[in-house]
Amino acid sequence: MVERASNTKRRRKGRSALRPDTALVPVGEPEREIYVWSLPGCCLRSFKEAVLAEAGDRRRLELECASCGRSWRVTSSLDERVLDRFVTHGGPRVGGSYPAA
């Protein structure tokens, strides 16, 4: 798929900023949890698009990056828009049986 030309120039301040406290894991590697700002640029872009999209009434199980094909799961977030868009998959920390690093 080719990159889309920027057809939407308008962006509202504040609304488009993501909170930094969202954590994700690569699918299949539940121990490699990272914060959203550590995502590769292409994945971060896909994530933002998914979160900021207005339509849709069902939450996604995971994010699939259209550029690199990697899949990510949201493990935790305090951002309402993220929680609205994605099912959160509790990481090892939620189970409580994970020893502190």
Ligand SMILES: [Zn+2]
């Ligand atoms: Zn990517």
